[in-house]
Amino acid sequence: MIIKIKMLNKTIYETCKEYLKKEEIKQELVNILKPFLGAFLNEMYPYILFLVVIILFSFLLMLSILYNILRLKKMLMRMKYNDFFANSETFVI
Numbered sequence: 001m002i003i004k005i006k007m008l009n010k011t012i013y014e015t016c017k018e019y020l021k022k023e024e025i026k027q028e029l030v031n032i033l034k035p036f037l038g039a040f041l042n043e044m045y046p047y048i049l050f051l052v053v054i055i056l057f058s059f060l061l062m063l064s065i066l067y068n069i070l071r072l073k074k075m076l077m078r079m080k081y082n083d084f085f086a087n088s089e090t091f092v093i
Contacts, residue, residue: 019025 020029
């Protein structure tokens with residue numbers, strides 16, 4: 001019983017696959033789906049634009065954080081360097 005169902009499903013799958021390979025069917029599907037996809041994209045456009053703006057804002061925010069971290073590191077290294085020479089004893093021969 002299970003083998004017959006698997007064989008039936010496989011033949012239905014193969015039949016559909018062969019049917020969808022025809023160029024005429026592909027073109028007809030494109031013609032049917034084009035208005036739906038166009039309407040969907042028109043409805044989603046503001047949300048897509050909003051997400052792009054949020055992503056760009058996040059990128060700029062991360063870039064500014066990286067800049068501040070590198071600037072702080074440079075400042076700390078300079079302070080550490082100055083403290084080293086301020087606290088060290090000078091050797092005079």
